[in-house]
Every structure is written in C-alpha cells, then in structure tokens.
Amino acid sequence: xxxxxxxxxxxxxxxxxxxxxxxxxxxxxxxxxxxxxxxxxxxxxxxxxxxxxxxxxxxxxxxxxxxxxxxxxxxxxxxxxxxxxxxxxxxxxxxxxxxxxxxxxxxxxxxxxxxxxxxxxxxxxxxxxxxxxxxxxxxxxxxxxxxxxxxxxxxxxxxxxxxxxxxxxxxxxxxxxxxxxxxxxxxxxxxxxxxxxxxxxxxxxxxxxxxxxxxxxxxxxxxxxxxxxxxxxxxxxxxxxxxxxxxxxxxxxxxxxxxxxxxxxxxxxxxxxxxxxxxxxxxxxxxxxxxxxxxxxxxxxxxxxxxxxxxxxxxxxxxxxxxxxxxxxxxxxxxxxxxxxxxxxxxxxxxxxxxxxxxxxxxxxxxxxxxxxxxxxxxxxxxxxxxxxxxxxxxxxxxxxxxxxxxxxxxxxxxxxxxxxxxxxxxxxxxxxxxxxxxxxxxxxxxxxxxxxxxxxxxxxxxxxxxxxxxxxxxxxxxxxxxxxxxxxxxxxxxxxxx
Numbered sequence: 001x002x003x004x005x006x007x008x009x010x011x012x013x014x015x016x017x018x019x020x021x022x023x024x025x026x027x028x029x030x031x032x033x034x035x036x037x038x039x040x041x042x043x044x045x046x047x048x049x050x051x052x053x054x055x056x057x058x059x060x061x062x063x064x065x066x067x068x069x070x071x072x073x074x075x076x077x078x079x080x081x082x083x084x085x086x087x088x089x090x091x092x093x094x095x096x097x098x099x100x101x102x103x104x105x106x107x108x109x110x111x112x113x114x115x116x117x118x119x120x121x122x123x124x125x126x127x128x129x130x131x132x133x134x135x136x137x138x139x140x141x142x143x144x145x146x147x148x149x150x151x152x153x154x155x156x157x158x159x160x161x162x163x164x165x166x167x168x169x170x171x172x173x174x175x176x177x178x179x180x181x182x183x184x185x186x187x188x189x190x191x192x193x194x195x196x197x198x199x200x201x202x203x204x205x206x207x208x209x210x211x212x213x214x215x216x217x218x219x220x221x222x223x224x225x226x227x228x229x230x231x232x233x234x235x236x237x238x239x240x241x242x243x244x245x246x247x248x249x250x251x252x253x254x255x256x257x258x259x260x261x262x263x264x265x266x267x268x269x270x271x272x273x274x275x276x277x278x279x280x281x282x283x284x285x286x287x288x289x290x291x292x293x294x295x296x297x298x299x300x301x302x303x304x305x306x307x308x309x310x311x312x313x314x315x316x317x318x319x320x321x322x323x324x325x326x327x328x329x330x331x332x333x334x335x336x337x338x339x340x341x342x343x344x345x346x347x348x349x350x351x352x353x354x355x356x357x358x359x360x361x362x363x364x365x366x367x368x369x370x371x372x373x374x375x376x377x378x379x380x381x382x383x384x385x386x387x388x389x390x391x392x393x394x395x396x397x398x399x400x401x402x403x404x405x406x407x408x409x410x411x412x413x414x415x416x417x418x419x420x421x422x423x424x425x426x427x428x429x430x431x432x433x434x435x436x437x438x439x440x441x442x443x444x445x446x447x448x449x450x451x452x453x454x455x456x457x458x459x460x461x462x463x464x465x466x467x468x469x470x471x472x473x474x475x476x477x478x479x480x481x482x483x484x485x486x487x488x489x490x491x492x493x494x495x496x497x498x499x
Contacts, residue, residue: 022200023141027151029196030134031158033097036189037127037134038162040104041070041421043170044120045303046314047179054179057113066425067233068117072124073131074418075226079218081132081411082270085404089140090201092407093133094194099126101190108184119183132411137201139398139406145340148395153336156390159417161325161383163299168325171318217270220259227252229419232426240430275401275409283479284397287348288416289423290472291389294355296424297465298324298362298382301432301458302375309451310371323376327383328390335391344392345480349473351392354385356469363462367452389472396480428464432457 044051044065052062084092103126107119135155142151173181231248238244263269276282299321306317335347358381365374394413401409436457446452 022202025196025200026141026202027138027154029193029200030093030137031154032189032196033093033130033193034134034155035158035162035165036100036186036193037131038159039166039169040123040127040186041066041073042163042166042299043173043182044179046167046170046307046317047174047182050174050179051116055110055113055116057116061113063233063237064113064117065120067230068120069124069127070418070422071226071229071233072121073127074124074229074415074422075222076125076128077132077411077415077418078221078225078271078408079411080128080130081136081408081414082214082218083129084133084136084407084411088204089133089137089407090197090203092129093137093201094197096126096128096130096133097190097194097197100130101187101194104183104186104190108180108182108187123186128411131414132407135394135398135410135413136406137204139401139410140204140403149336149339149391152339152394153332153387153391156335156387156394157325157329157332159390159394161328163295164321164324167299167303167321168315168318171314171316175313175315214262214266214268214270217259217262217266220255220262221270224252224255224259225415225419227255229422232423235426235430271408271412272405275405276412278400279479280396280399280481281401281409283475284393285412285416286475286479287352287389287393287472288397288413289420290468290475291352291355291386291393292417292420293424293427294359294465294468294472295382295386296421297359297428297461297468298379300425300428301461304454305365305375305458309454320371320375321379323379324383327380328387331384331387332391333387335388338388339391339395343482344396345476345482347388347392348396348476348480351385351388352469352472352476355382355389356385356466356473358382358385359462359466359469363459363466365455365459365462367448367455385469424465424468428461431464432461435460 048062048065051057051065057065080092080096100123103119103122105119107116107123110116110119138151138155142148169185170182173179173185227248231245231252234242234248235245259271260273263271263273276285302321303317306312306320307314312320331351335351339347358378361381362374362378369375397413398406398409436453439453439456440449443449443453
C-alpha cells in the first residue's frame with residue numbers, strides 16, 4: 001500500500017526529536033544559524049557607503065554587495081533543500097556552517113570590490129544549504145502540536161525579526177568598529193553553531209536515494225530563479241522596459257516553465273509538484289512570496305528616512321528599528337499559544353490585516369512628523385501582525401510533507417521569501433524614484449523640497465506595500481483551510497536514528 005504524504009511526513013521524527021531537553025538545545029543552535037543567514041541580507045545595508053569608499057567601488061557596481069548574496073541564495077535554495085533530503089540534514093547543515101564561516105572571512109578581508117562580491121556570492125551559496133536544512137530539522141524534530149507551535153514561534157521570531165536585527169547590528173559595528181566586522185562577525189558565530197550542532201543535533205539517516213539527482217531539474221530551476229531575481233535587480237537600474245530586463249524575465253520564465261515540464265516527467269523530481277500543489281501549502285508559499293515585498297517597503301525606506309531625513313547615525317537608525325524585532329518575538333510567542341487552539345487560518349488573517357493597517361498608517365508620514373507619532377505605532381502594528389503570520393505560515397507550509405521531502409519543501413518556502421524580498425527591493429525602489437522625480441517637477445518652488453519629495457516617494461511605496469498585505473489576506477481566505485489538522489504532520493512512527 002502506498003503511504004500518503006501525511007504518513008511519510010513523520011518518519012524519523014519520534015526518535016530524532018526525543019523526549020529530553022536535548023532537542024530544545026538543538027533548536028537554539030538551529031535558531032542561531034538561521035539568524036545569521038537572515039540578518040546577513042541586511043547587516044551590510046548601513047555599512048555599504050563605508051565599504052564603497054574603502055574599496056573604491058563605483059556607484060553602478062555597489063548594488064552587487066547586496067545582489068550577489070540574494071541572487072545566489074535565491075537561485076540555489078531548491079538544490080540545497082534537495083541535497084539536505086538526499087545527504088542528511090545535519091550533514092548539509094554542518095557543511096553550510098563551515099562554508100558560510102569561510103565565505104564571511106573572505107568577504108570581510110576583501111581588498112577590492114571583486115573579492116567582496118565573490119565572498120558575498122559564496123555566502124549566498126552556503127546560506128542556500130543552511131536555510132532549508134535548518135527549517136527541515138525543526139520540522140522533523142518537533143511533532144507534538146504544542147511543542148511544534150513553540151518551536152516554529154522561535155523560528156518565526158528569528159526569520160521575521162532577523163532583518164531588523166541586522167540593521168541594528170550593522171549600525172553598531174559600523175559606528176564602533178568597521179564595516180568589515182559586519183561580515184567577519186559571522187565566522188565565530190558559525191563556528192560556535194557548528195560545535196553546538198555536533199553536540200546537540202542528532203545525526204539523521206536519510207532514506208536511500210533512488211535514481212539520479214535530477215540534474216536537468218536542478219539546472220533549469222536554479223537558472224530560472226536567478227534570471228527572475230536578477231531581472232528585478234536590473235529593472236531598478238535600467239528600467240522595466242529595458243531590453244536587458246525583459247530578456248532576463250523572459251529567459252527566467254521560460255526556464256521555470258521547462259523546469260515544471262521536467263518535474264512532471266521525472267521519476268525522482270527535484271521538486272515533487274504535489275508539494276506546492278496542495279492548496280494549503282500552495283497558499284503558504286504564495287504568502288511567503290508576498291509578505292517580504294510588503295516588509296521591504298518598511299525596511300528599505302525607513303532606513304533612508306532615518307539617516308537622510310532625520311539625520312540619524314548608523315547606530316541610531318538601527319536602534320530605531322528595535323521595536324519591530326521585539327514586537328515579532330512577543331507576538332510569535334503569543335501565537336505559539338494560540339495556534340493549537342485556533343489553527344493557522346485566523347492567525348494569518350489577523351496578522352496580515354494588522355500589517356495592512358500598519359503600512360497604511362505609515363503612509364500618512366509627512367514632513368515634520370516625529371518618530372513617536374507615526375513610525376513607532378506603525379512598526380508595532382506590523383510587528384504584531386508578522387509574528388502570527390510567520391508562525392502559522394511555516395507550520396502550514398510543511399504540513400503533511402513526506403519526511404524525505406522536508407528539505408526541498410523548506411527550501412521552497414525560503415526561496416519564495418528570498419524572491420519576494422528581491423522583487424520588493426526592485427519594484428518599490430523603481431516606483432519611489434519615479435514618484436520623487438515627478439514631485440520635483442511639479443513642486444519646484446516648495447521649501448525643503450528634497451526632504452518632502454523623498455517622504456512623498458516613501459509614502460507611495462508604503463501604499464504599494466500595504467497592497468501586498470491585502471493580497472496576502474485574500475490568498476489566506478481562499479487557500480488556507482479553517483482546520484487545526486494543519487498543525488502537525490501526524491502521529492510519529494519509530495525509525496532509526498544514529499547517535
């Protein structure tokens with residue numbers, strides 16, 4: 001008799017998780033690694049002007065400090081997730097940590113722009129191994145509904161607040177040490193996490209791999225995702241109608257279409273299409289794509305507002321974001337208590353709704369407003385919304401996934417978030433630049449024109465971000481079932497675990 005997704009989802013989970021406190025120490029180690037991966041996407045944002053001057057990087061090339069990381073990270077995630085399934089999550093997790101430590105050192109000690117770009121690209125490659133392995137380890141370790149909710153609350157707090165924590169850490173390190181430490185700090189953290197993994201995370205024995213590694217699927221998926229992500233990056237500079245932008249989008253879409261065709265025919269596909277094809281999981285992946293677009297509206301433009309308009313130092317700008325990660329940690333903890341009672345659907349609806357209200361309120365920002373009157377309340381509303389969304393989304397995205405597919409399912413969730421973040425950066429940057437140019441043209445005699453034009457462009461971007469929160473509400477309403485059965489993969493079965 002064939003096993004269902006739900007039945008297979010729990011293999012290796014009973015003994016892998018165990019009933020002792022060891023798995024909670026393991027969660028702490030996994031959370032540290034996840035935080036390192038998430039915050040690395042933003043920790044260099046505040047330090048970028050200093051690195052640019054120090055290494056003589058041109059204005060046209062400086063975006064590669066950010067893009068080299070996100071481009072490779074997003075492009076290789078599916079392959080990284082499948083390697084975790086085939087070769088073992090703990091093994092791939094350790095390889096990712098070691099490689100990330102080395103890549104961070106290379107980037108931190110860079111003597112020119114090319115070395116920095118190469119180090120950032122390598123960071124992205126090893127992050128693509130780390131991220132899916134981390135989430136799948138959490139998924140197979142915690143199977144009881146209440147403990148699973150608590151574990152995902154920790155992971156959601158890290159995932160949701162990591163970007164803001166990166167801005168705080170980046171500001172502090174840049175102001176009191178050097179921009180290089182925004183990269184070098186990862187090396188000792190990764191080493192400590194690797195030691196903790198060896199001590200606390202039990203070895204998992206992956207199921208025997210049948211057939212090949214689906215290399216055609218791996219190549220087309222990776223190249224297609226890179227084409228899409230890079231296309232949005234180029235759109236911010238060359239414009240949406242530029243030949244280079246359209247060519248990248250076209251190539252990316254065609255390659256992803258080829259990838260789907262390959263997966264439909266492959267005996268052992270890189271991404272079994274029933275994973276995103278199940279309506280609850282598919283809805284979660286779509287929300288994971290939309291949410292970062294909205295969040296980047298807040299992160300990106302408030303960072304400019306704090307430093308360029310309010311004149312904050314790098315550290316002050318980072319601290320100004322502190323209510324956001326703090327709020328996510330609190331709301332994620334509360335959500336872990338509510339999730340087993342109400343299921344994921346109400347939490348996701350309320351959370352996305354609060355995010356929508358928060359960005360609408362932030363879009364009312366005007367010249368002369370104080371941080372406490374507009375920015376702070378908006379951050380709190382968004383943070384209170386993001387905690388429930390991330391906890392419920394991560395739980396639902398892995399519901400009923402066969403144990404042998406948890407790595408690739410986790411990778412798909414991470415890939416959706418990464419691509420969403422890249423889309424948000426490019427889309428909202430382009431919109432804000434065009435809005436600012438029109439404001440300049442129509443208000444030439446207005447006093448404090450640069451600041452007012454900038455704030456007006458931010459407000460428009462916030463409205464666009466709010467639209468993506470609203471779209472998330474609609475997606476949840478039509479795809480996520482109002483059921484608590486989505487909380488756990490099912491009743492665990494005994495399997496072998498190597499100590």
